Amino acid sequence: MSEPALRPATADDVEHLLALEALAGAAAHAFVYDDATQGREFRRWLLDQGVADHAPPLSELLVVDGRVAGLLCALPAETLARRRLLTALAVRRSGAPALPASVRGRQERLATTLLRPAPRDLYLSSLAVLPAYRGRGYATWLLD
Numbered sequence: 001m002s003e004p005a006l007r008p009a010t011a012d013d014v015e016h017l018l019a020l021e022a023l024a025g026a027a028a029h030a031f032v033y034d035d036a037t038q039g040r041e042f043r044r045w046l047l048d049q050g051v052a053d054h055a056p057p058l059s060e061l062l063v064v065d066g067r068v069a070g071l072l073c074a075l076p077a078e079t080l081a082r083r084r085l086l087t088a089l090a091v092r093r094s095g096a097p098a099l100p101a102s103v104r105g106r107q108e109r110l111a112t113t114l115l116r117p118a119p120r121d122l123y124l125s126s127l128a129v130l131p132a133y134r135g136r137g138y139a140t141w142l143l144d
Contacts, residue, residue, distance in 0.1 A: 004141055005063045006072065009056040013068070014047055016061060020071035021054050024128035032106045041097050051087040053080070053125040062129065062138055070129040072142045077117040080125070084111055 009017055021043060022029065033039035046052035054073040062070030075083065088111065090096070099107075117123055129138045 002065050004069070004138060006060045006142075007063055009054070009059045009061050009071075011056055013056065013061060014044070016068045017047060017052075017054055017056075017059065017071065018044060020061075020068075020128040020130070021052075021126055023130070024071060024126040028110055032110055033103060034100070038097075038099070038103070042099065045097055046087065046090075049090045051083065051090045053083055053087075058083070059126065062133075062142060064133060064138070068130075069133040070138055070142060071126050073124075073126040075123045075125050077119055077121045077123065080117060080123045087111065 018040065022040070029036075029039045029043075033042070043052065047055050050056075053075065054071065058075060058079070059071060059073035061068050062072065091107075127139060127142060129142075
């Protein structure tokens, strides 16, 4: 087994990012979206627009034995605030997937959570390790 490594996520990593972010945000997604397909379509749209918290180049992928095994996205307060504003603008201005008003309301409540972090705060947006790699200390390694 090789040493774990981090590499910046790229646009070619969209499927990895979707899968890992689904693990990292499972509770939030269950709160916001009416079903998994609706949530995946919207999160894919956010990535395609480049405005998701974890969109490249803001996230890093854990690589073990040449395979993507995890995700880390930690944002400085200023970046988080800017990213959330860009997301809100993109949703209002462009062709975001149609969502019921109830889902939009839940999205807004979630998006405004921690919208005013202290200037020196670091916001852990996403942390995930694929199930096959769990129990080996990789999440701790990512946080160190």
